[in-house]
Amino acid sequence: MEVILIGSGNVARLMGKLLTGNGHRIQQVYSRNPVHAKSLADSVNATAVGDLLLVNKHADLYIIAVADDALPGVAASLRLGDKLVIHTSGSVAMDILQNTSSTYGVLWPVKMIRSATEQLSPATIVIDGNSENTILEIANIAAGLSAAVTRADSNTRIKMHMIATFTANFSNHLYHLAADYCDRENIAFADFFPLIEAAVEQLREQHPRNTQAGAAFRGDRHTIEKHRKLLNNNPRMQELYDVFTESIRLTFDT
Template identity: 30%
Template sequence: MKTVILGSGNVAYHLAKAFTEKNIPIVQVFGRNEAALKEISSLFNIPHSTSVLADADLYLIAVKDDAVAIVSEEITKKDCLVAHTSGSLPKEILKGNYRKASFYPLQTFSKTKNLVYEEIPIFIESDDAGDLEILKNLAANITEKIVLSTYEKRKYLHLTAVFACNFVNHLYARAQQLADEQQIPFEYFWPLIEETTLKIKELPPKEAQTGPAVRNDLRILQLHEELISDENSLEIYRTMNQSIKKMYEL
């Protein structure tokens, strides 16, 4: 099956890498960023283009959400399957007379970070049983965690991912700011972060919660607020503690 990846960002990069490692041929990476396309092309020996879209049976659109509809108009072939990789868009966002689907890998992607692709769940959606099999067979080359989904379910998957990943990472960034201000190496906190992550594989997060808010330790909470000089960080600190207190009805 001829497959083209449209896009040159983090998701496109990792799809190209994952498929190449499993000897799944990609006939082209297509997009507008010549430099990024050349990087993918040279690393994984995949032809690239910014102007002429190759003929394929399957087109995977891995671009920012606000560009999916526009990029999908580049595909004029009718007898093909087109799937986007977004967690928050319906497959109907795709513009064309081709068959439409979604192929959503639930993971955070950075080009500089290696991933264990076998551990990544991929959520697929299509109205056609044959197309579902095509996507399942493709995903099976890189992971055993393949889940049939719907747009309604995928929206909540993506929302949950924002809480579990993007918000948590932002708190890491805020924590590092505090550490840097006091010249405390952030690496001191790595074992704590790792243990916190490992713990929720054995305990529900609600049961794993520790800290001054869940204990309703008002003295420490007040002390911490006095130590925070940045208004944004102080607002986050107060909001998080109120959320914790409310969850445990303190």
């Protein structure tokens, strides 16, 4: 397919790399920042454009991977007839593209993508489209990127996006705080890897309600107080400790 990337951030860069690897050709990269457009365009052998009016109207696929807030404006500035246009957001309704083209949809990679991310697989890709044919076309593109492709409408996708915030963004933030604490206290964060991996592994077998453990689960107030005291100089971690402790205690009535 002849592909045009609208946006030059983390997702556009990864899509460009993976689609090129799958035999597609990136024709153009658009960014409002010419340096960003050129940098990504050079890496995928494409032409950089800094004006949406210069976007070629004869490609097969247009991927709009810009900041969520910028999506309405970018979509409103593009008129692409019946060309296949998709955005990559988990939180923006598909219909934002309804005036951009008569063939549109979504391809949302459920993964935390940063500049160093080289692979999408094995991430789930959530797709949607404005007709069964469009969904099939987008499913084919997604299948080249990951084996786990699922369909969800905009209402379900935003709920999945919120849950991804719990399961990845928040949990990663907790790991971040824990790793920093370990660094300060000369504790090897790596000693916790088996614990973390086992907790994730058992999710495949059991509902997480059946695997909860710890002081709050047992209602062990003495240990909870000892932990809280250790965090007296770290009010942000102490606050999170209290919120999670309360939630676990309410859940298990301890």
